[in-house]
Amino acid sequence: MSPRTLYRRIALAEVVSWALLLAGMFLKYVTATTDLGVKVFGMVHGVVFIAFCLVTVLVSVNQRWTARQLVLGLASAIPPFLTVWFERRMEHAGALEGGWRLGHAEARPENPLERVLHLLLARPAVAVGVGLVAVAALTGVALVAGPPVSVGG
Template sequence: MTPRTLYRRIALAEVVTWALLLLGMVLKYVTRTTELGVKVFGLAHGVVFIAFCLVTVLLWVNQRWTVREGLLGLLSAVPPFLTAWWERRLERRGRLEGGWRLGRDGEQPTSPAERIVATLLARPLMAVAVGVVAVLALTGVALVVGPPVSTQG
């Protein structure tokens, strides 16, 4: 899977889970029929949000994005549906071109972040396992911390 394909898929998944969460919020707060949508879709969105952020950091390093591009990529996950726009913008600017620069037979890593990415790309199954564990661990932290508390009211 190329960096472009990975980023496109995770950006789309983030958009879909945002839409489902918003639907759940309508059911909870507008129609007052059920909270189940927020619980289920909120968790799904949280997991995909974390995965999107991790993939953004991975591509930030591999694609040599600027600090501005990396931070905007992370911030694009916050407002609903912005990840799809951000992915298309990167695509139009050629920032998702090519394969895995730091992959097997790729460039030599020159920084600690590049060494981590190169190690993961050299072992794809390990990379997937590390990604899954990272997403689960960060989701667990988010569940312990809990949702933002409203100061209104």
């Protein structure tokens, strides 16, 4: 799977998870019928949000995005539905072109993040496992930390 395909899929998954969470919030706060949607889709959105952020970092390292592009990519996950817009913007800018630059045996990683990505790309099954463990661990940290506290409340 190319960086473009992976990023497009995770950006779309993030948008879908936002839509489901907003639907759950509508049911909870507008119709006051149930909070089940917020409980279920809140967790789904949280997991997909974390996965999107991790994939954004990996793709940015491989594609040599600028720090500004990386920050904008991460920030695009905060407002609803912005991740697909950002992905399309990066595609039109050519920032998602090509394959996994660091996935070749002859690749020469230049920094620690590139070395980690190079090792993961050499073993795709291990990379998927590491990704799943990272998402689960970060989700656990988020659950322990709890929801954000509102100002004044």
